[in-house]
Amino acid sequence: MHGYHGRALVIDLTAGASRYDALDDATLRAFVGGGGLGSYLLYRYCPQGADPLGPWNPLIFVTSPLIGTGLTTTSKFAVVAKSPLTGFIGDSLSSSYLAPELKKLGADAVVILGQAARWSVLCIDDGAVTVRDAAHLLGQDTFETEAAVKRELGPKVRVACIGPAGERLVRYASIATDGGRQAGRTGIGAVMGSKRLKAIAVHGTQRVTLAAPEAIESYAVDLRARSLGQATEKYRVLGTMANVASFNRLGALPTRNFQQATFEQAAAVSGETLHRTHAPKDAHCANCTIGCEKVLTTSDGGAKTSARMEYESLFALGPLCGVGDPNVVVRAARACDALGLDTISTGVTIAWAMECAQRGLLTPQDAGGMRLRFGDGDALLAAIELIARRGEGLGDLLAEGTRQASARVGEGSEAWAMHVKGLEMPGYEPRSLQTMALGLAVSTRGACHNRSSAYEADFSAEVDRLRADDRRGAIAMRTEDFSAVLDSMIWCKFLRKAFTDFWGESARAYEMVTGVPTAPDDLRRAGERINNVKKLFNIREGWTRADDTLPARALEEPLRDGVAAGVRLTRGDLDMMIGSYYHARGWTEEGMVPEGKIGEMGLEGLLAQPSSDRMR
Amino acid sequence: MTSAAPAMQCTMELFGMARLAAGRVAVTLAVPRGATLADALAALALACPTLLGKAIAENGAALLPGHVLNLDGRSFVDDLSQPVRPGERILLLSDQAGG
DSSP: OTTOOSEEEEEETTTTEEEEEEOOHHHHHHHOSHHHHHHHHHHHHSOTTOOTTSTTSOEEEEOOTTTTSOOTTOOEEEEEEEOTTTSSEEEEEEEOTHHHHHHTTSSSEEEEESOOSSSEEEEEETTEEEEEEOGGGTTOOHHHHHHHHHHHHOTTOEEEEOOHHHHTTOTTBOEEETTTEEEOGGGHHHHHHHTTEEEEEEEOOOOOOOSOHHHHHHHHHHHHHHHTSGGGHHHHHTGGGGHHHHHHHTTOOOBTTTTBSOOTTGGGGSHHHHHHHSOOEEEOOTTOSSOOEEEEEOOSSSOOOEEEEOHHHHHHHTGGGTOOOHHHHHHHHHHHHHHTBOHHHHHHHHHHHHHHHHTTSSOTTTTTTOOOOTTOHHHHHHHHHHHHTTOTTHHHHHTTHHHHHHHHHOTTGGGGOOEETTEEOOSOOTTTOHHHHHHHHHOTTSSOSSSOOTHHHHTSTTSOTTSOOTTHHHHHHHHHHHHHHHHHHTOOGGGGGGOSSHHHHHHHHHHHHHOOOOOHHHHHHHHHHHHHHHHHHHHHTTOOGGGSOOOHHHHHSOOOSSTTTTOOOOHHHHHHHHHHHHHHHTOOTTSOOOHHHHHHTTOHHHHTOOGGGGOO | OOTTSOEEEEEEEEOTHHHHHHTOSEEEEEEETTOBHHHHHHHHHHHOGGGBTTTBOTTSSSBOTTEEEEETTTEEEOOTTSBOOTTOEEEEEESOOOO
16 A cells, blocks of 8 residues: 555564564554554553553554645654553644654654663664663753754754653653654653653655655645635734634633633733734744744843744643733743643643642642742743752642642642643633533543544534533534544644545545545544544543543533633533433443444454554 | 614624734724624724735625634624624634634
């Protein structure tokens, strides 16, 4: 089959050995690539019950069939592992020049098992695998690490690395590439740290063949033109920062640890204002024509600092912590990128701690002398440093994430620990975006806005976003399956409205690459299959119906401010929507995947996989 | 709607690209009683012609792709034949909320 190498490179760091495992055509078609293929590989290579920070949790880098085609936004990879935050499937996608380099290794995925004997740089040059000592890189930030590895190995290598946070196994550490771009969510940087890998350096020369290269080139030109049209203008000009002002107006901007849904200083950190006051520079991911990334530089009298800024970093390090000074947010985002921390989990965890302090649960004595207060930028910046270095006391506590930190502190603080399944909440207020509330509750990777784009329905006339009903299950399923295919092809989500017919175009693109006749329904079923295999992984790792829920705050407290003041989302509302979701998916009332559905999805073979295939 | 109908006021609040194009956060409009959202949009285009081709179609009566209307911050609408209520605040914003 064109477009794939048909194998995975499996590296055992403990044994110091590597091999290729075949990936047959049927498997590749069934799971497409990226997040889908990664989910399959995780099920296959992760032993049941594996410690997420133990040696046999696989760290899996996965490419996709569209990489290297020249189609805009497709230079993306997925990295998948069992999450140290959730204990369930963890995955993160990143746009990066690493993606095409990974694909040239002659494998569709790199599965890393075991643990290096000492801190190392894993070097993969085509199929040749070596490890180099990384002792001299320890403590360096992600920018320094990437630059150092390139200096040592030459400019042709592409590098993925962790910062101090990953070294110290902060449970929401990220993996960085391309000078500070992050595969941020679910703590995969901690998994990399647990393997004593400070960096991975990749260089390849093996290209796949394409079934219809001229047709792809023609389609690429057409799609590129559409990517520069009206549908993406918001992203191209303002970036996702534009969400701040509109979310605030709609009562959907989580503020002060979700105690409020509007922020009185929202205008100061809105995309529209920052466009005027900070003149952001445009930045593009690898092979992307849209350029949604906006690089902000501080504008105050302090040391000049720049950071890529997007809505999620802005919300989490700004309004959620009560911070309305954009220069502080820029410094905080830069610190997270350098230290290798997920900005969402970092901001949400610090906001939880700020509320604990507000309620007298974390005193300055508990916090090593630090006075945590909403709106205190200095405290925010200091807390980020403490977390990344697991500073004694507070840093070590917050490095565990909100779920474990609140379990340690107790005193009812679990009620305002804003996570689902252990993954901290993104910037979508569930009480005023009630389709998204369902999407967040049932997502297999925890509170996630990317694996389900259920919020799309809330921002349309399709639903009443302030009320729950039993139509939401089908909507959440639709948006999850759509996202699964986007994340597996892999297309950028910001391209979605540039397609005239997403399913038809994706099927044609897949066929042009692979030569395999593909119908839109084939991809729809792939999306459903991928979400089922994710769920099956979670069930295998102990998922129960009780895991599909929202933090107590979202279910027990009405919104207090903004246009949605007084709006509630009750447990009954959420349970009703979850029931409708399980029904739409064809799962049992307890959310289990029945035999019939497993057969319908063609997943019996995966479940029967011999354990020897999983290495341990 | 007739031209003799008494006027009422509504306010268009602009977000994102619409705010950038108009250079204004909000615009108060006088429209006849019985006016529809399409009428309000046309009045907005007259008040802020820089929105034509940016958020509003060149004919002034329809939104361009990528934009949506919301009433008083609560309900999104896609039917522009819906009547405007006196004093209504109509939000013009992006239909994309990905973060």
